[in-house]
Amino acid sequence: MKKVKIGIICPSEIAFRRFMPAIQKLDCAEYIGVAHANAKEWFGEKTPDAAVIENETKKAQSFVDTYGGKVYDSYESLLSSPDVDAIYLPLPPALHFKWAKAALEHGKYIFVEKPSTTSAADTKALLDLAAAKSLAVHENYMFAFHKQIAEIQDIIASGKLGDVRLYRIAFGFPQRAKNDFRYNKALGGGALLDCGGYTLKLATMLLGETAKVVYSQLNYTSDFDVDLYGSAALVNDAGVTAQVAFGMDNGYKCELEVWGSKGSLTTGRILTAPDGFVPTAEIKVGNETENVTLSADDTFGKSIMRFCECVNNDEVRKENYKTILKQAQLVDEVKKSWK
Secondary structure: OOOEEEEEEOOOHHHHHHHHHHHHOOOOEEEEEEEOOOOOOHHHOOOOOHHHHHHHHHHHHHHHHHHOOEEEOOHHHHHOOOOOOEEEEOOOHHHHHHHHHHHHHOOOEEEEEOOOOOOHHHHHHHHHHHHHHOOOEEEEOHHHHOHHHHHHHHHHHOOOOOOEEEEEEEEEOOOOOOOOHHHOHHHOOOOHHHHHHHHHHHHHHHHOOOOEEEEEEEEOOOOOOOOOEEEEEEEOOOOOEEEEEEEOOOOOEEEEEEEEOOEEEEEEOOOOOOOOOOOEEEEEEOOEEEEEEOOOOOHHHHHHHHHHHHHHOHHHHHHHHHHHHHHHHHHHHHHHHHO
């Protein structure tokens, strides 16, 4: 298997706190360095003052001080580097398309934070370009690789809950700082693109490829120009429904409920279980309640491993294209259904 040499565009918190510890443990990938934007590249449209670029430079240097590698003094210098095979892209969502497209044009594989882009049309354009160049693209919904999901699906398949009547998925958290990119429309903010995407992804995993949106609601307040919370219902060809709710001005929830003809299952931390956390599920059948211990896992590492598989295996790469496009199309379906 080819070892993938990865450079990072933007010295972001998630890159430092999650990506770097994960990649250190892997044999399939190698960290090469991190790039900060120069003045012309900053958000692609406005020139920052010197203090902003100096701060980005310091953050990039902290990667080198902690993990080694090198600092690239512009995104372009990283993209054109012959030492790098792939780009990890943890920029705000509205910047994903521009820099992922540039990376693909430079012949680099793409490991992009969710969402892939802010529209299905842009995501399809990226995937078409990647396919034409036989380049891997991977969207980092890392929760999808957690063992607990397969274990819950095994419980459902066992028939213990009976036939599934309904899935309920909720993911929301309290309001963050007002300057957080999630509350900035120009940067691709909004609850649907952020926490809503998680719920749609899990709903698709449970309902299968025929899942489609039949109802949606996006809610705004006068404080922000992005949606702060919302809900949707998805149905598959078998008539099974998943109700999803999400928000970034909400009390914290991260729950899955499976309601069957014989019983139900509920669990928390279904979308956010950190490395080493041991999740549990509560199963109720009749008057009996059973608490089940599920497996701990390292989802970021497994997501990077999936990316490596996409680089090295044509069939896995093509399957990834389909999965990423389906996710983007469901997000668009929510927008269209609401409008």
